[in-house]
Amino acid sequence: xxxxxxxxxxxxxxxxxxxxxxxxxxxxxxxxxxxxxxxxxxxxxxxxxxxxxxxxxxxxxxxxxxxxxxxxxxxxxxxxxxxxxxxxxxxxxxxxxxxxxxxxxxxxxxxxxxx
Amino acid sequence: xxxxxxxxxxxxxxxxxxxxxxxxxxxxxxxxxxxxxxxxxxxxxxxxxxxxxxxxxxxxxxxxxxxxxxxxxxxxxxxxxxxxxxxxxxxxxxxxxxxxxxxxxxxxxxxxx
Numbered sequence: 001x002x003x004x005x006x007x008x009x010x011x012x013x014x015x016x017x018x019x020x021x022x023x024x025x026x027x028x029x030x031x032x033x034x035x036x037x038x039x040x041x042x043x044x045x046x047x048x049x050x051x052x053x054x055x056x057x058x059x060x061x062x063x064x065x066x067x068x069x070x071x072x073x074x075x076x077x078x079x080x081x082x083x084x085x086x087x088x089x090x091x092x093x094x095x096x097x098x099x100x101x102x103x104x105x106x107x108x109x110x111x112x113x114x115x
Numbered sequence: 116x117x118x119x120x121x122x123x124x125x126x127x128x129x130x131x132x133x134x135x136x137x138x139x140x141x142x143x144x145x146x147x148x149x150x151x152x153x154x155x156x157x158x159x160x161x162x163x164x165x166x167x168x169x170x171x172x173x174x175x176x177x178x179x180x181x182x183x184x185x186x187x188x189x190x191x192x193x194x195x196x197x198x199x200x201x202x203x204x205x206x207x208x209x210x211x212x213x214x215x216x217x218x219x220x221x222x223x224x225x226x227x228x
Binding site: 004026032034036041042043044045046080089091093101102104105107108 | 116119147155156157159160163171174197206214216217218219220221222224
């Protein structure tokens with residue numbers, strides 16, 4: 001049973017518009033959430049993270065929102081650029097069960113930003 | 116600075132063959148993780164080292180999988196008697212500490228025929 005779910009396998013957005021990628025989780029013990037970006041034939045690259053004590057974290061064009069009551073987080077990219085086209089993975093970690101750094105990933109959402 | 120490197124980048128093995136996958140973490144990173152990524156899936160945790168100590172191997176799918184990090188730097192993931200279901204990308208990640216940001220290597224794509 002998947003603990004981290006990304007229900008949209010793909011998303012297409014026009015350049016300059018906002019991209020919103022969504023992620024849901026089931027384990028209420030998760031206390032840290034991350035977004036990774038992956039280009040073909042490369043490993044995932046860390047993008048942005050958020051602790052469960054916050055509800056928003058912003059870094060340039062990227063903002064992550066966390067709604068703990070809904071067990072939902074989202075990544076906003078504004079404005080979207082063609083270079084943002086990649087697969088985005090949501091990941092979560094918990095201080096309980098296994099190593100604290102053990103990340104649990106969703107299946108990813110492929111973002112295409114069209115010029 | 117140099118990131119995480121992995122070798123080989125691609126490996127084709129015949130079913131039943133043993134393989135060894137290497138990971139060179141970022142210098143000074145204490146923590147090292149191995150993940151397995153099947154086609155169309157997200158990475159799944161295999162095992163974790165803190166320096167040379169393997170603290171968590173709960174994700175290893177069978178006793179055919181073995182990992183080591185004898186000197187607390189380079190790590191090797193070994194798969195014995197490979198099966199077709201072992202075909203996947205094997206990702207290595209390192210971090211300064213257990214709860215710090217993980218930096219991933221490019222992965223080794225393993226194809227078992």
